[in-house]
Amino acid sequence: MVADRSGVPEMELTVVLTSDITASIRARRDIERDFTPERSGGMVKGKTISLVRNFSDTVIVLDTGDVAAGEELDQVEFLHLVLHEYGHALVGRLRAAAGTRPPKTTRSKTPEEVAAIWAYEAADEFRCDLISNTLLGKFLNVTPGGGEPRPLTFADLVGEGYREAFAELLDAVHPGWPDLVYAYRTHQIGLDEMYEGLLFGTGAVLKLIAHADAVEEASGNAPLLANYSDHPAVYRLLGPVWSPIREVLASTPTLPSLAEFAAVDRAIQDCGQHMAAMWASLGSPPT
Numbered sequence: 001m002v003a004d005r006s007g008v009p010e011m012e013l014t015v016v017l018t019s020d021i022t023a024s025i026r027a028r029r030d031i032e033r034d035f036t037p038e039r040s041g042g043m044v045k046g047k048t049i050s051l052v053r054n055f056s057d058t059v060i061v062l063d064t065g066d067v068a069a070g071e072e073l074d075q076v077e078f079l080h081l082v083l084h085e086y087g088h089a090l091v092g093r094l095r096a097a098a099g100t101r102p103p104k105t106t107r108s109k110t111p112e113e114v115a116a117i118w119a120y121e122a123a124d125e126f127r128c129d130l131i132s133n134t135l136l137g138k139f140l141n142v143t144p145g146g147g148e149p150r151p152l153t154f155a156d157l158v159g160e161g162y163r164e165a166f167a168e169l170l171d172a173v174h175p176g177w178p179d180l181v182y183a184y185r186t187h188q189i190g191l192d193e194m195y196e197g198l199l200f201g202t203g204a205v206l207k208l209i210a211h212a213d214a215v216e217e218a219s220g221n222a223p224l225l226a227n228y229s230d231h232p233a234v235y236r237l238l239g240p241v242w243s244p245i246r247e248v249l250a251s252t253p254t255l256p257s258l259a260e261f262a263a264v265d266r267a268i269q270d271c272g273q274h275m276a277a278m279w280a281s282l283g284s285p286p287t
Helices: 021-026 075-098 111-139 154-158 161-173 176-185 191-219 224-228 232-250 258-270 272-281
Strands: 012-018 046-050 057-063
Touching: 012 021, 012 075, 021 046, 021 057, 046 075, 057 075, 075 111, 075 154, 075 258, 111 154, 111 191, 111 232, 111 258, 111 272, 154 191, 161 176, 161 191, 161 224, 161 232, 176 191, 191 224, 191 232, 191 272, 224 232, 232 258, 232 272, 258 272
Parallel strands: 012 057
Antiparallel strands: 046 057
């Protein structure tokens, strides 16, 4: 079993199936009371919620679609969601047990602290997609073009959707992010609006990159950003942020064991310094 091989401590895991993921998530965690399912690259259909900080009691909420409206979730997509969110539960439990989950604070987080969180959250999406990719291939086969059957991959399931969504966002990153900071510095928008667009925008784009890059990995292709290296959003902003994270991911197991998790997770979180440096390069002031 995946959890046993990685030394994941014992945990209680509950799976909730719902046709209203927004209401189900908001009802289970105070911090998620403003949850909305809209994300870059598509709608959220699954969410892992830790009921306690050490992830020993965790709920996976899955959106099964609206049966009455004929919008049921495809069975293969449902299987992917289960496997992906199971990965989040395992990673969350390992992070808590390894002692690398950032402490809860009553003050606002600094940009450096936010960057460390965005770094490991993006890495988690990449890892969980590949956990699903590995397990999907054990359960299902596909026969493309009438050829020989082979294991189904995450790339077979999602196609070009993530890559296309990423390509459409590039101009929103550059010149979008520099323009956002300029608007703040010339008093056209306030600090909160600037930070909302830049810091939270970075987190959202990094997660989209993680999903899209997991598709490339599952396909056996070169890393995602290699295909967009001539766009200023990539060579000026996103490349220096994602590439160090990607290097750690490429050199470590998809699901590190408990014994090695702390070192791997600290390496990922240390990559957040490149994110903070990117924000500073745009002229974003410290909080």
